[in-house]
Amino acid sequence: MIIAIKPGTTKEDIRAFTTHLERQGIKVDYSEGASQTVLGLVGDTTGISEEALSAHHLVEKVIRVQEPYKRANRMFHPQDTRIDIPTGDGAQRSIGGEQLGIIAGPCSVETREQIVAVARAVKQAGAGFLRGGAFKPRTSPYSFQGLGCEGLDLLLEAKKETGLPIVTELMAIHQLELFDEVDIIQVGARNMQNFTLLKELGCCRKPILLKRGYACTITELLMAAEYIMAGGNDKIILCERGIRSFDSFTRNVLDLGAIPALKKKSHLPVIVDPSHATGLAWMVPAMAKAALAAGADGLIIEVHNNPEAALCDGEQSITPEQFGTLMGTLKKYAELEGKKI
Numbered sequence: 001m002i003i004a005i006k007p008g009t010t011k012e013d014i015r016a017f018t019t020h021l022e023r024q025g026i027k028v029d030y031s032e033g034a035s036q037t038v039l040g041l042v043g044d045t046t047g048i049s050e051e052a053l054s055a056h057h058l059v060e061k062v063i064r065v066q067e068p069y070k071r072a073n074r075m076f077h078p079q080d081t082r083i084d085i086p087t088g089d090g091a092q093r094s095i096g097g098e099q100l101g102i103i104a105g106p107c108s109v110e111t112r113e114q115i116v117a118v119a120r121a122v123k124q125a126g127a128g129f130l131r132g133g134a135f136k137p138r139t140s141p142y143s144f145q146g147l148g149c150e151g152l153d154l155l156l157e158a159k160k161e162t163g164l165p166i167v168t169e170l171m172a173i174h175q176l177e178l179f180d181e182v183d184i185i186q187v188g189a190r191n192m193q194n195f196t197l198l199k200e201l202g203c204c205r206k207p208i209l210l211k212r213g214y215a216c217t218i219t220e221l222l223m224a225a226e227y228i229m230a231g232g233n234d235k236i237i238l239c240e241r242g243i244r245s246f247d248s249f250t251r252n253v254l255d256l257g258a259i260p261a262l263k264k265k266s267h268l269p270v271i272v273d274p275s276h277a278t279g280l281a282w283m284v285p286a287m288a289k290a291a292l293a294a295g296a297d298g299l300i301i302e303v304h305n306n307p308e309a310a311l312c313d314g315e316q317s318i319t320p321e322q323f324g325t326l327m328g329t330l331k332k333y334a335e336l337e338g339k340k341i
Contacts, residue, residue, distance in 0.1 A: 001041040002075050003053060004061040009037065017058050024048060029071060033079045036060075040076040067265070069222045071229040072236070077267040083207050083235050085129075085165045085183050093128040093165055095237055096269035100334050100341045101298030103167050103209075103271070104323060105131035108144065108312035109151035117305050119158035121320035125327040126341055129184065130155070130164040131300055135171045136312060137190050144311040149178060156181055167209060167300070173200050182206070189213045189241060189276075192224050202231015209300075211239040211273070214252055218261055225268060238262055238270045239300065240291075242277030251279025251316065254287055259294040271298035275316045281307065284318055285326050292333045299330075 005014060014037060018028045026043035041048070045064075053062045065075055082096035095101030104122040109115050109132040119130045134151030136144065147154070155166045165183035170176065171191065179185055184207045191197055192213040201208055208228055212221045225236045240259060242252025254277035262270045274287035288299050304310045304317035318326070327341070334341050 001045045001048065001050070001053075002063040002065055002073075003039040003041065003059055004063075005037040005039065005058055006060045007036060009058050013058055014039075017056070029076065031077045036078075038076060038078065040070055040073075042070050067219070067222075069219070069226040069266075071234065072222045072225045072266045072268055074265060074267045079267065081234070081236075081267045081269060083237055083269060085207060087163050087165055095271065096297050098339050100292070100296075100330075100339050101129060101237075101269070101271060102127045102327070102330070102341055103129040103131045103298065103300040104303045105167075106133075106304045106312075107275075107302050107310065107317065108133040108136055108146055109154050110147070110311055112154050112157060114305060115154050115158045116161050118303055118320060119162045119164055121305070122303055122323060123162045123164055125320070125324040126331065127164070127323075127327070128341075129167050130158060130162065131167045131186075131302075132158070133312065134168050135175065137169070137171055137188055138312075146312075152178060152182070159183075170197075170201075173197055176200065176204065179206070184209050184237070187211060187224075192216060192221065195227055198224060198227035199231055202228045202233045205233060205235070207235040207237060208233065209237045209239055209271075211241050212243070212258070214242065214244045216243075218258055218265070222262070222266055225266070236268050237298075238266070238268050239273055240270065240277075240296075241273035250277070250283065252277050254278060254291075256290055256294045259291065259296050263295050269297040270295075271300055272296045273300045275300070275302035275313070275318075279313075279316045281316055281318050281322075284316070285322075285329070288326060288330060289333055292330060292337060295337075301326075 029040040031038045104127040136146035167184040169186040186209040189211045245253040272291035274284045302317040303323045307314040307317040
């Protein structure tokens with residue numbers, strides 16, 4: 001249930017009203033926008049009279065939320081959420097709002113020379129974040145599984161060299177203590193419905209990049225976000241990375257329609273991964289442009305300085321030179337959308 005408070009209501013009156021509601025055994029989430037304050041009632045609201053609430057002198061409107069996700073719902077939080085990440089130089093980078101977040105880097109961290117070189121190149125081209133896999137979930141147990149802790153250390157070296165905040169994937173709860181210096185924790189498609197992991201991430205206060213499972217619906221993605229938000233962590237970035245289809249021409253099928261759908265249903269920022277969605281480097285520029293045109297808040301793109309020799313997903317990785325050219329085009333697209341990179 002969503003309660004819109006009348007404009008001009010004092011914070012003292014809102015606090016007293018909130019206390020009254022909580023005495024009825026529900027949790028109240030508070031959201032203050034530029035022009036209106038909204039209260040979200042979470043829990044069993046079947047015993048609460050909608051008519052009685054509507055008659056209260058502080059209440060402008062009462063809406064029952066039919067969707068199973070509450071905190072991720074735009075009805076509760078009408079304004080877009082912006083995720084701000086501090087950088088090493090005292091500034092900050094953002095994903096959401098007017099700022100497009102561009103995350104770039106190799107699928108997997110391989111050597112110090114590789115990750116630092118790529119980090120420098122993508123920063124020079126205008127990327128705001130560095131991605132790189134230290135722990136890699138692979139379909140085959142015989143494929144390269146990442147460098148693990150060594151890979152994390154190399155990512156941190158690249159962060160120190162460039163100042164770029166880092167994004168890397170967490171695969172299991174026991175790894176969480178290793179991610180203290182990671183700026184954005186990625187939950188991969190295979191773990192989107194690992195609810196035990198999602199609950200644990202709800203207790204941490206780091207931004208979470210939540211990738212859509214390749215066989216999951218839009219509602220299931222939002223419910224996965226709800227698991228994290230229910231624990232108190234509302235710093236979620238949704239990621240559309242393609243869904244499985246009968247057509248095997250591309251690695252997955254990029255669901256561009258999911259972008260406006262998610263933006264309509266939720267206030268959380270939405271980014272797109274054109275690399276995993278297509279699996280083909282030559283398709284990445286076209287899909288990146290299409291994603292921004294569809295309203296995405298950012299992109300996560302695989303960039304490798306030698307794709308042919310990459311230990312993981314070389315076929316879908318573009319070179320730093322190609323990334324630089326693409327960024328020049330994307331900056332023009334951003335201007336058309338009234339945003340900036």
